[in-house]
Every structure is written in C-alpha cells, then in structure tokens.
Amino acid sequence: MEALIGRTVEAKILSEALxxxxxxxxxxxxxxxxxxTFLIRSTYRKQLLFELSGADDASMGEQLLNFSKAxxxxxxLPMPIAAPRNWTEAFWTLQEFLAPIVKKKKAVVFFDEFPWxxxxxxxxxxxxxxxxxxWGSQQANLKVVICGSAASWMIKNVVNNKGGLHNRLTKKIRLLPFTLYExxxxxxxxxxxxxxxxxLTIYMAMGGIPHYLKEIKRGESAAQCIDRLFFAKDGSLANEFPNLYRSLFEHADRHISVVRELAGRPSGMTREEIITACGLQSGGSTTTLLQELVESGFxxxxxxxxxxxxxxxxxxSDEYTLFYLKFVENSRAKGSGTWLKKSAMPTWRSWSGYAFEGICLKHVKNIKDALGISGVYTEESAWRHAPxxxxxxxxxxxxxxxxxxISICEMKFSSSEFVIDKAYATELREKLNIFKSESKTKKSLFLVMVNTYGLKSNINSIGLVQNEVTMDHLFIP
Structure with missing residues (x-):
C-alpha cells in the first residue's frame, strides 16, 4: 500500500482514538x-476487521448483499454468507462477529459512503x-469510523442528529485538501x-485534491498538465464540476448558484448579498446551505x-471551482496549447491574483511563522469600506x-520579483490611511507584502513595506 503523505494532525487524532x-x-x-478512505485504510490497516462501502443509488437488497460479501x-470465507433480511439482522450478525474479538484486542469497523x-x-x-x-458504546476496544462525501446528509443525520445518534460522536474530522507542503x-x-x-500554478488550478494530483505526469510542465486535464478531448477534470457538486449535495443547483456568484465577486459577499443575488430564502435553509459549502471546503x-x-x-475558496468557471465552462478553445494561449490573456491576471489570495488565506499560519509572530495572540480578519x-x-x-x-497583508502573484510603482505606492498609503481613520485603531500598522518571488526594493517600497513573505514560506510545514 502507498505511504500516507501529510495528514499528520488527522492521523494523530485517529491513532489517539485507537x-x-x-x-x-x-x-x-x-x-x-x-x-x-485512504486515510482510514492507511492508519488502521492492522486493526481494520470489517469494512463496508455504500453503493450509489443501490436498493436496500443490493446494499445488504454487499454487507454479506463484506x-x-x-x-x-471463500463465499459470502447469506444476505440478511434487513439492517437490524445485519447489525446483529456484525455484533456476533465482533463480540469475542473486542474482548481481547482493539478492533476497527469502517463504514465508507455512509449516506448511500x-x-x-x-x-x-x-x-x-x-x-x-x-452494544457498541459499551465496548472499550471498539472503534467505529463512518465516512461520507455527501456533506448535507452527514451534517443533518450524523453531526446534528436529533435521534439515536444525538451527541454520540466522540471525534469529528473535517478532511481538507492538501496544503502546499503536502x-x-x-x-x-x-x-x-x-x-x-x-x-503553485497547478495548485491554483486544481487545489490540493490528491485524486486530481495523481493525474500529473513526470516530465510535464504545469501548462502541459493543465492543458491535458482541463482542455483535452477526454480531460479528466473537464467534466468533473457537475458530478462534484451533485455527489455532495441533495439540492446541488442552489449550491452551484452560490459558488457562481462568489466566483465573480473576489471581494466576497455577505449572507444577505448572497440571498439577494441567488434568490434564496432568509432562514435556516440558507444557513444550512452555507454551512455545507464551508464544511466541504468550497x-x-x-x-x-x-x-x-x-x-x-x-x-x-475552492481552486478547482474558480478555475473551471473562469476558463473551462463555455470555453470554445480546446486541445494542446489552449492554456498557454489563455494564460496570455488579461483574464489570466485577474484570476491569478484572486487564486493566489485564496491560497494565502489558507496558509495564514505560514505567514504568521514567516513574520515571527506565531507565539503572539492574533485575530485574522478581512475589512472593507464602501462609502x-x-x-x-x-x-x-x-x-x-x-x-x-496590525499587519496589513497585500498578496500579489507574479512570475518574477514584484515591483511597487508610484501609483500602487500611493494606493497602498491611501488604503492604510482610510483604515486608520475608519477603524479608529491606536495600533501601529505594518504593511506586509506576500509575493511569489519577493519584492524588488526601490524608492516606492522603502519606508512603506515593513515585512515580506515569499512563496517559499507557504511551502513550510
């Protein structure tokens, strides 16, 4: 089995539970x-005694037949046992199997795609x-793991369950995409x-999704990789978008409408702005929808x-979604070299800036480490003033x-050292002055430039920029 890459925090939680x-x-x-699934199988491969994975859109009979095979x-046994008549009988069979084992040693039971x-x-x-x-809650050696991609179902029926599973979870892990380091x-x-x-360029297009990253070939540049996966005739990521959202959410059209609106609003939107733009109802259903998108990392x-x-x-905050909506959906251009052509267009500049900002926001810990303030209590936030x-x-x-x-972070993506010209220096000073005036803060303001290759020192940057953070800092564990 392949080695587990990264996931140190999650693996530690699972090991401590064991x-x-x-x-x-x-x-x-x-x-x-x-x-x-890979995380569970890698961490618990020696203790995993029973594993059952749900099948999409399968009947109860088909699921029970899969239970008998598992x-x-x-x-x-060389052959599956007789399929149970119902789930009550199935869990009684599972209990009989586990009872003598958990008296002697640790045992893990894994239900994959639990919602299905x-x-x-x-x-x-x-x-x-x-x-x-x-029974299970009385067995000290029993560890049951339930897993599911359908975020709306998992949140409603497991995390916020009001019935028999209310407050029964002992651990909840929200597995997010890889960091740049991972x-x-x-x-x-x-x-x-x-x-x-x-x-970084690849990450900006597809994020840190292991299954997507597996598709990258040796000896292939970022541009070649993006061309093949997104723009080739049978590119594996060209048609992923609708399947992705519909596999996760019951009413995916509403979730897609929200991410579409946000894709066109780099500055972000308030809850009320989202409700108005997407024609949603103001109430619990919208709160749940937004919670589902946040929990899933979109x-x-x-x-x-x-x-x-x-x-x-x-x-x-999902790189793949932003890239797809910006460059792939409704694109007439296809085939080799498409991305090289598109990356020379003005839209590339706006996308790259937005995507890089999003990546920086996911790596705030790295920025704080680079500034030497990891031990200082810090509250992270955004701010905007629109008179x-x-x-x-x-x-x-x-x-x-x-x-x-207060460290004010400016994030700029570039293919070389970033240069602050006179006009941008004036814009930055105005921004600091407006923030100082509107916030009424008494704290000192330190301007931090976060760039790919750092900042080229010149007359405009000296005395204005207090700290620099480079791309390399974002790759540190």
Missing part, C-alpha cells in the same frame, strides 16, 4: 476525492443507532519534480475587522496582534 480505553465513534467529513471476507447505505425507508440509520447505543511531498513521492512556482467565512460572526464575508461617496478600500487579510500592531 489507543484510548473508551469506545469511539468517529465521523470523517470531506469532499469527493479528498482522500478519506462479512464473508471478514470471516475469511441509508437508502430511503431502509431502516439503516435507526438500526445502526441501536447497534451503537445498545502537495509538494505528494508529487515528489510520485517522482514528479517541479519547482515551487510550477506547483467557501470560507471571514469575520470583518470590528464586526461579529453575523456579518461574515463569504469567499469562494456611497468618496474613496473606498479593501483589505483581504489583516492580522490584529496583541502586541499593539
């Missing part, structure tokens, strides 16, 4: 292709709840040797400086520090 002297019911949430495999097992009127969820409450490790493990600018919520969580700004008259200003990332400093 070592605990209490029964564990662990839920893992994450979008399609993010590596949930049980036959767990028992080491719970087909309509199947009784699966209630049978599972009874199995856990009446992406670099993963590619190296596959023998793909690209410099960090090339890796959008992120940022609390504006000086505001509370009710005034959060939502931004599209009806006069000049407005926007800050995508500010670090409000307890040492009486």
């Amino acid at each position: 070592e605990s002297d209490s029964p564990e019911l662990i839920a893992i949430l994450g979008r399609r292709r993010v590596g949930k 049980m036959g495999s767990a028992l080491g 097992l719970s087909s309509r009127k199947s009784g699966f969820l209630s049978a599972f709840g009874h199995f856990w409450n009446q 992406t670099e490790l993963f590619l190296k493990s596959k023998g793909v040797n690209l410099d960090r600018y090339q890796i 959008i992120s919520a940022y609390v504006p400086f000086g505001k509370n969580a009710n005034e959060s700004i939502y931004k599209l 009806k008259t006069g000049k407005g200003a926007q800050i995508d990332l500010l670090l409000n520090r307890s040492d009486m400093v």
